Each structure stands twice: as structure tokens, then as C-alpha cells.
């Protein structure tokens with residue numbers, strides 16, 4: 001299918017998936033950069049009821065539920081009453097690369113561009129919770145944003161996290177991405193950042209934080225974003241669907257090619273730098289291996305600068321093909337726990353794809 005590129009409010013040319021709600025994919029070439037620029041950072045909204053503008057002066061982040069002190073904080077309060085915190089982290093949609101599942105599955109037909117690496121600045125959620133003085137018995141925290149369902153038929157987008165994770169000192173409320181205010185389409189003015197976890201938890205236009213003494217039962221935790229339980233890589237098969245499901249959580253180890261791109265032509269007897277990124281849920285990448293013969297033999301790629309355990313890691317491999325023709329390249333990452341990528345993977349919702357990536361290039 002041919003890509004549709006569009007320029008929308010505050011964004012440069014991106015791949016259009018849907019325009020209402022806005023769903024935009026980042027062109028692959030930007031993944032050569034350490035940080036994905038805000039004006040091409042992917043966009044994913046579930047509900048079409050998005051505010052067109054948000055007044056920073058009247059906006060308040062409300063913290064309530066099982067706390068001694070309910071809070072209503074302005075963005076200015078977050079900037080002045082707390083110690084700023086910055087972390088580099090990859091934000092990857094659970095459905096990134098869904099279009100490559102075979103057999104195909106319904107949902108946004110993303111290629112590999114439903115992710116981005118950014119420097120997030122804001123306040124640790126644990127600091128906000130300390131100010132609100134959480135009472136004993138807290139079990140989960142739910143997070144809601146300003147977006148609303150256009151009709152009552154779709155449930156509002158609300159997500160929850162286990163209390164201990166939410167309070168771990170890394171989960172944060174970001175008011176800046178790559179040193180600037182967040183674009184409206186990426187959740188201005190505040191986005192929850194959950195390093196290492198799929199982006200479905202990174203609630204944008206975050207307006208309500210609710211400390212709960214029980215399990216949250218909302219639609220977006222109990223019916224959507226479920227993966228097969230206790231199965232490696234969230235795997236199941238169309239003729240034997242998993243019976244036990246659980247909410248998606250930490251990201252699987254993965255690597256992708258960034259350059260060359262599919263169908264690019266490279267020169268024989270010359271060296272081409274094959275480049276890409278690798279990442280996992282925050283344990284750290286141990287090695288990236290490349291095959292240039294369809295998976296028969298593997299060679300180690302060079303890992304580039306470490307931007308932090310929750311960020312992606314660029315890698316590079318010098319490839320000098322001697323013969324003309326088509327080459328089948330493969331890339332496979334392994335993290336420090338020895339976890340690696342499967343040869344084949346499928347699930348009904350097209351989540352957490354991390355199958356070993358294949359790239360076919362022409363040598364001339």
C-alpha cells in the first residue's frame with residue numbers, strides 16, 4: 001500500500017493512518033537521530049473528542065482518591081514546587097508494526113514508526129504522591145486525560161498501573177519532551193511517562209490521577225490491551241487462541257532496521273553501513289546480531305552510544321556485498337537477561353511485535 005504523507009497542526013510530513021482521531025506515523029528516516037523530533041513524533045489517539053486548545057492557566061492536574069490531601073496543580077506548580085526530573089525513554093505503541101502480522105489483524109495498520117525516543121522532563125509521580133500523602137492500602141492508580149469519547153458508546157480512555165510501579169521514582173508526569181512543551185497532539189500539557197512499558201499507559205493530556213484501594217475495572221484495562229498470559233512474546237495462534245489474558249505491560253526486546261529502507265538499492269563491492277535501533281523494557285541491550293544470508297550465519301553489530309536503559313540503542317554493521325542480486329538481511333537483539341526475539345509471532349490484537357526483523361535489499 002502506498003504511504004499517505006500529510007502535514008497537520010504543529011507537525012511536519014508524517015504517514016497518515018486516520019485523521020479523526022489523529023493517528024500519525026513517523027517516517028523511518030528520523031530514527032537515525034538519537035531523539036525523535038517533536039514535529040514528527042508519532043501520534044495515537046483512541047477517541048475523537050480531543051480539545052482543540054488547552055488553557056495552561058486554568059488547566060489543573062487533580063490528584064484524589066486514597067490520599068490525605070487532594071491536589072489541584074497547575075503546570076506552573078509542577079515546574080516550581082517540585083524538583084525537575086529528566087529521563088530518556090522510548091515511547092512505543094503496543095500496536096507498533098501491526099501491519100506485518102500474518103495473518104493480518106484488525107487495528108491501526110502501523111509499520112515500524114509508531115514509536116519515538118525522547119528526553120522527558122517533568123516531575124516524578126512519587127514526589128506528587130508524597131505531597132498528596134497516600135493513605136495505607138493503595139493498590140493501583142488510575143490515569144485519565146482530557147480527551148473524551150465522541151459518543152457515549154465508547155468508554156473514556158482511562159488506564160491504571162500497580163501502585164508500586166507508579167510510585168517507583170521513574171514513572172513521571174512530563175511537561176517537556178526534548179526540551180520543549182509537548183505538542184498538543186502528543187498530549188499537551190502533561191503526559192504520564194512509564195519508562196519501559198508500552199505507550200498505552202503513557203496517558204496524554206493527563207488531568208486526573210486517582211489512588212485506588214482496589215483493582216481498576218475500566219474497559220481499557222479489562223477488555224482492551226490484553227495479551228495472552230504466561231506465553232513468551234504474547235504468542236498464540238489463530239486456531240488456538242489463548243484462554244487466559246492479562247493487561248499488556250513491559251516492552252519486549254526488539255531491534256529494527258532503519259537504513260537502508262525496504263527496496264533501497266545499494267552498490268556491490270562497496271561498504272554500506274546497515275543501521276538500526278534496539279531496545280527492551282529497561283534491562284539493557286547486550287548484543288545485536290545481523291545476518292546477511294537469510295539467517296544462516298550471524299555477525300555481531302557495533303552498539304553505539306548508550307542513551308540510558310529505557311532509551312533505544314543505535315547499532316551499525318558494515319556490509320560489503322560482493323555479488324549483485326537480492327539479499328535477505330535479518331536483525332536480532334538480545335538483552336542482558338538473555339531474552340531475545342522469536343522467529344515467528346502472532347496474536348489476535350497485533351500487540352508487542354518483536355519477531356526477528358527481515359529486510360530485503362537489492363545490490364547492483
Ligand SMILES: Nc1nc2c(c(=O)[nH]1)N[C@H]1C(S)=C(S)[C@@H](COP(=O)(O)O)O[C@H]1N2
Pocket residue numbers: 041042043044045046047091092093094144145146147157185186187199200201202203204205206
Ligand atoms: N489521553 C490519552 N492518552 C493516550 C492515548 C489516548 O487515546 N488518550 N493513547 C495511548 C496510546 S495507545 C499511545 S500509543 C500513546 C501515543 O502517544 P503519542 O500520541 O504521544 O505518540 O498515547 C497513549 N496515551
Ligand SMILES: [Mo]
Pocket residue numbers: 044092093094095199200
Ligand atoms: Mo498505542
